[in-house]
Amino acid sequence: MNAKTTAVAKAQAGDRRTNGIQRQGRAAKVVASVLRATGEELNRVGYANLRVDEVAERAGVNKTTIYRRWPTKAVLVSDTLDSHFQTERPMPETGSLRGDILAYLSNMVTLAQTSMWRGIFTALSGRTDPEVEAVARKLYLRERAFRTRLVQRAIERGELPRAVDAELIGDMFSAPILRRLLTFGENVERDYIEAVIDVTLAGAAVAGVRNHTA
Amino acid sequence: MNAKTTAVAKAQAGDRRTNGIQRQGRAAKVVASVLRATGEELNRVGYANLRVDEVAERAGVNKTTIYRRWPTKAVLVSDTLDSHFQTERPMPETGSLRGDILAYLSNMVTLAQTSMWRGIFTALSGRTDPEVEAVARKLYLRERAFRTRLVQRAIERGELPRAVDAELIGDMFSAPILRRLLTFGENVERDYIEAVIDVTLAGAAVAGVRNHTA
DNA sequence: TTTAAAGTCAACTATTTGTTGCTTTTAGTT
DNA sequence: AACTAAAAGCAACAAATAGTTGACTTTAAA
Known part of the structure; x- marks a missing residue:
């Protein structure tokens, strides 16, 4: 390939x-x-x-x-995307889950503003070829796993109840931001990010959040 | 046009x-x-x-x-999308916000499973022409306003605190679902939908949720 | 200096979007 | 039933672009 x-x-x-x-x-x-x-x-x-x-x-x-x-062309683009996802991003270490998530999402918004990453985001949204789709899927799964680790660590530190579904929480704080970034290249303000985090964490903190199987 | x-x-x-x-x-x-x-x-x-x-x-x-x-071709597709968004969807009336949101999201998942709507969703994700982009944006804004009304009604019924940002809450329960539906045509299970709703509503119920300006 | 991998150049095919001029069909009018 | 103008059909185009091929040139390592 x-x-x-x-x-x-x-x-x-x-x-x-x-x-x-x-x-x-x-x-x-x-x-x-x-x-x-x-x-x-x-x-x-x-x-x-x-x-x-x-x-x-x-x-x-x-x-x-x-x-x-x-x-x-598809392979060319696929390789281009690949080459930009080689570097593993460091796990944020701000001391609190809220800070870690804020760092993670802010970093994402910042990346989305550079011309190179705008191009990459464009390709990820508009993908229509199997090769490009495969890269997009790989990236998606990698980011999801990254977020899950972020939340899981916080659960282990006792910041959230054990019953919390870390993957779900990761989806919830990232999806609204990613949707705005990817779907129309909208800018996302810091206030919005913080509001999303606040609602998500307040919701997660409530005991008895059910697990989903996925 | x-x-x-x-x-x-x-x-x-x-x-x-x-x-x-x-x-x-x-x-x-x-x-x-x-x-x-x-x-x-x-x-x-x-x-x-x-x-x-x-x-x-x-x-x-x-x-x-x-x-x-x-x-x-772009105008053809744009008109095709347009013609399928003519019919205003009825506002769910289940008696509770949770029920209304569940109905709204379930309906969305069901639509995404029909072949016609899969095609439309494909076009919405892969859009690259201004005309198609314009339709996608129009639909996006319409759905967002619809969700905001759904939440706003519940606030007025006293189901959520006045301080809650209805638009934000609408983003939060829809974004994780839409992301899965649109990005890879994944299926979304009912458990996942319910979990998203539960976390969102629990988070929204907490007083002092700050407003964001957008 | 030699050598083989890799790059350049120009000419080519195939596919697909969009156009044009002319002919034929259709449905409402007389 | 005949007439007419809008709209559909048909066939032959032009233009853009992906992707190919073969002959020739450059480059870096031995």
């Missing part, structure tokens, strides 16, 4: 007539440049209007070069 | 040599057939892969006929 991986693997294999791994410097430069250009174009025109020719031009590279590495 | 409206207006205008409104029966049949076919194709292949030729074939109509009424 990932043409870059394929190319690297082929280079590493190298038969008798091959002199080992080569051109890594040049290849790395091209890959980095194309992925960056894809992200920028994504931001400029969105997924549906992304033109491979324009990505090539912005990257200072020939269209053919892109097609030799990435078989389709 | 809406080519159908334009055509009807032209027919009604009618100069000396025109014999008034004509062919309404035929025109209506074609419009209905094309809009239905568009919804069905939307469900089958999604917005990005929608082919006007295939819509025409499914509608039993020539491609040219579609282009004469709807100038672009």
Whole structure:
């Protein structure tokens, strides 16, 4: 699926007539440049209007070069998204669940304001190809797990009752924010974020919150 | 923008040599057939892969006929969405806010399971054209206002404190459900819906929930 | 200096959106 | 029943863009 991986693997294999791994410097430069250009174009025109020719031009590279590495536009975008989700975000450590959630959501809103991430968010909303959908799903599950850990820790510290469904609480404080960020690229004010957190945590604190099975 | 409206207006205008409104029966049949076919194709292949030729074939109509009424694919889809949002949904009247919200969300989940609405939801997520985006925004605002009214009524009945932000509460019980429905077409179980409602209402009941400005 | 991987260039195919001119059908009017 | 104008059908287009191919050039490592 990932043409870059394929190319690297082929280079590493190298038969008798091959002199080992080569051109890594040049290849790395091209890959980095194309992925960056894809992200920028994504931001400029969105997924549906992304033109491979324009990505090539912005990257200072020939269209053919892109097609030799990435078989389709979908794979190119999918790889671009992937490359930006490599870095694991650090778990917030503010001392309170409320502070941790606020840090998590503020970080998300900040990211959504950078041009690169706007492009990525655009692609995630407008996805229509299986490859891109797969990346979106992976990211979604990763973020959900991250939020669940955040809440679970707080339960273990005794900040919330044991009966609380950590995954559900994670959904509840993130969904209204994500919906506004992703659906129309709306800005989200800090007051709104805090209000969402307050209602969620007040609701979670009430004993007897039932578990759901999912 | 809406080519159908334009055509009807032209027919009604009618100069000396025109014999008034004509062919309404035929025109209506074609419009209905094309809009239905568009919804069905939307469900089958999604917005990005929608082919006007295939819509025409499914509608039993020539491609040219579609282009004469709807100038672009985006307008066709936009009109299709519009035509399915005409009917105002009745306000639930179960006697309690919890019941009303449950009815509202259950109805939404049920709609999302029909093939026609799956298509519409697909288009709403994958929108990339201004016309389609405009319809999506209109629908979003309408639903939000509907939910706000639902909560506001309950506040006036004394079910929730006056200080509660009705719009925020509406966002909070709907966003997690909509996110699952729209983002990946996931099914949403009744337990999950009830859990979301319980946490939201418990949180809202706590006095001193701050208002946000938005 | 040699060599093979990787990039460039230009020309190509295939698909799909949207257009145009002409012909045919249809439903209301006479 | 014949007439007429709107609207549908049909076939042949143009334009944009994804993706391909083969011949040639550049690059970095041995």
